[in-house]
Amino acid sequence: MKYEEFGKQIIELVGGKDNIEAVVHCMTRLRFTLKNRDLADAEAIKAMDSVIDVVSNKVSFQIIIGTEVAEIHPEIMHLLGFESNEETKTNKNIVKRILDIVSESITPILPAMMSAGLIAGVLSIFTVTGIISPESSTYVIFDSIRTAMFYFLPIFMAVSASKRLGAPMYLGILLAVTLLSTSINGVEGLELFGLSLPTITYSNSFLPILLGLWFMGQVNKMVTKLMPKSLDYFFTPLITILVTLPVTLLFFGPIGTWLSDGLGYIFQFISDTFGSWLVVTLYAACQPFLIMMGAGNFIVPLILNEYAVNGFDAMFTPGYIISDFAVCGAMVGYFLRARNAKQKQFFGTVAFSAFMGITEPAVFGAFIKYRRPFLAVIIGGGLGGLFAGIMQVKGYAMVSLFGITSFIDDAGFSNFYFMIAALAIAFIGAVVAGYLLWMPKTEEQEATPEIMEGKSALNKVNLVSPVAGVTIPLSEIKDKAFSTGALGKGIGIIPEDKLIKAPISGEVVTLFPTNHAVGIKNEDGIEVLLHIGIDTVELNGEHFTALVKQGDKVSANDPLIEVDFAKVKEKGYDTTVAMVITNTQDYLEVVPNMTNEQELVTVIL
Structure with a gap:
């Protein structure tokens, strides 16, 4: 946290x-x-x-x-x-809530998974080259890190997901270790209350424990409400675990296993019908879109399921590494084409970040703004993914580029060489595509300050007045959050009209539920906050009518919110509208213009 x-x-x-x-x-x-x-x-x-x-x-x-x-x-x-x-x-959408829970539960343990994968890669090199024998105790000891990571996966999930699902953490861990105990995990012929239990291997799986933790959270909440405070300390944990364990064994264990097997059958069907090459190709080409939509981690459960069912993953593990390398290639192509030091520094930095397996800076900093890099990754990543799919490259651990040696398998180096070739194809394809698909001249001019008489002709963006009225310096607003400039530079307006309009074209990224504040972000990344009145959040939306919703695209002067300022004043509230650039630090200067409604605030890029 x-x-x-x-x-x-x-x-x-x-x-x-x-x-x-x-x-x-x-x-x-x-x-x-x-x-x-x-x-x-x-x-x-x-x-x-x-x-x-x-x-x-x-x-x-x-x-x-x-x-x-x-x-x-x-x-x-x-x-x-x-x-x-x-x-x-x-989070009303139940599917999105489930995906969010799974993603948020797995994300904290990814570093441990990647460490285990890197160790597996190093051991693969040592065994193939004969430095260490697979039968030696040294190999067994270090390989135990990998096997322990995945065998005890339910315990890791219990730690990361308990709080998120409302379950007491240590009770969640107790449930996980009980499921992994030698008397339950994979044991045949068990009965509970006279009912036969299916044989389930809980190690390497995460779905049964997640379902069990969710149920434990519900049970714990109910028991806590009903239990007298004097008995709560001893009996609430006892009743919670006594109720949760049988339900998990009877219901959630089988359900989780069926879901896990179902995912395996789905991807087996795709592989048998179309070939796994199609999945690798599409994912390697399209991963930046998923990252942009916040769905980049949705594949993690699928990968873990493939590891648990098959012992390897021939689709998503090669796909995401190839895609990351294609993103790096696209930015290298832009770096080679860039004409000034500022552009080269930016594209070089995000290219290095992608090389290290962190593509968000490139996706959000360059791809969304310039758009054409998406095409470069589709071309490069798609070609690399197609090659990996045709060669049936298999991944054995969740690693970044630096864990590439984990692709060495017992059969030798062929799987590893094919993965290296796929990465080379993706990188070179994306570099060439990025170089050739360079931004249009109009965008290049916007991104490149012209040099005139030894001085930089700086780009600037003007914000129009969001409401008719009398302008005042930010320092005169009777709220220290704005008057001190802590939230960014800007200006205040004492409104004389009831309609609040967009001061700039962009996307409505924030609309507070009480409609007293709205945030807009334009294509240059300028983040504008309009805060209507002082302490008006206490009105709970009364007298404020939103004319847009979060996610809407707006143009300058488009209506955003209608406010009955007369009634707001009657209730004793200050109606001053504050307009601030909340990411002021990202720009050379933010200049208020007190007398020009069409250029009320100027942001110098």
Whole structure:
């Protein structure tokens, strides 16, 4: 948890868990409802590094932090043991919720998996070259790291997923080790309450334990509510595990096994019908799109299932490494074509990041902006994936490029050589495609400052006024989050019209549920926050009508929100609209223009 220590400090300084009735957040601050306001140490909170200010009024105790409050709030809710209503609202799609849970549970243990894979690769080199014998105790000891990683996978999942699913962590671990015990794991002829249990191997599998943890969370929540406090410490854990274990053995174990086998049959069918080459080709070509949509980790359960069923993966493991190398190649092509030092530095940096197996900087920093690199990866990655698929390259561990030796198998080096060839094809194909598909001249001109008379003719973007009214410096806004410039540079407007409009063309990336704040991001990456009124979040959306929704594309001057400012004033709220560039630090300068509504704020790129 990135903000765990910060959250613990905040909770302690507001008087502890028992003093907190509720905590919500708006765009910039945490709002606590406290039982006893006197227990909160406002001065100590103000002294914290990430805190801008503390505001205490009759409605709530507010801690002004900044735009990262959206990341801090869920962790504080978790530390408090409160349910996040926002999470419930935003994850209504059951399929997406399941995929998110699986992905978030697996992500923390990926470093351990990759370490095991790298060790397997090194051992493969040593055994094939005769440095170490597979029968030697040295080999057995180090190979135990790989076998232990996957055999005890349910325990790793119990640690990473318990809190996410509402299950007590140590009870989750107890459930996992019980399933892996020699008296249950893979044992035939077991009976429970006179009912025959199917023979299930729980090692190497993650679905039964995930289902069991979910059920344990539900049981624990129910028992905690019903159990008297005086008996809770001893009997709630006891009842939780006694109920969860039999249900897991009778229902979730078989269901998880059926799902696992089903996935294996699906990909076996694809492989038998079309050939695994098709899956490798498509995934190697299209992985950047999945990363862009936040679905990059959806293949991890599929890979683990292939390892568990077949002992290898001939589709996704080669595919994702080939795709990463193709992304690197596309950026190298752009690097070779770039005409100035700034471009070369950028494309060189993201190319190196992709080479190391981290492609997000390239995808979000270059691919989305210039679009044509997607085509370069489709070409390079597709060719490399096609070759790997035709040669039936098999992956034995989840590794990055530096674990490529794990492709050496018992048959020798042929699988390894074919993988190297596939990477070379993907890289060279993407380099050539990236070089030839270089950005159009219009985009190149925007990305390249012209040199005139020894000075740089800097690119700039103008923001129009979001609402008719009287402009004021940001420093005069009666809210320290804005007046101090902590949230970025910008300007204030005392509105004289009820319609809030887009100051710039772009995408609505944030629309707060109470409609009092909206964020827009344009194609240059400029992030604009419009905050309508001071403390107007307390109106819970009353008198605010959203005319757009999150994800909408808007043009400058398009209507965003309609506000009945007269009624907002009647209720005693300041109606000043703040417009700030929240990523001010990314640009050379942000200049407010007090008298020009068509160039109210200028961002110099």
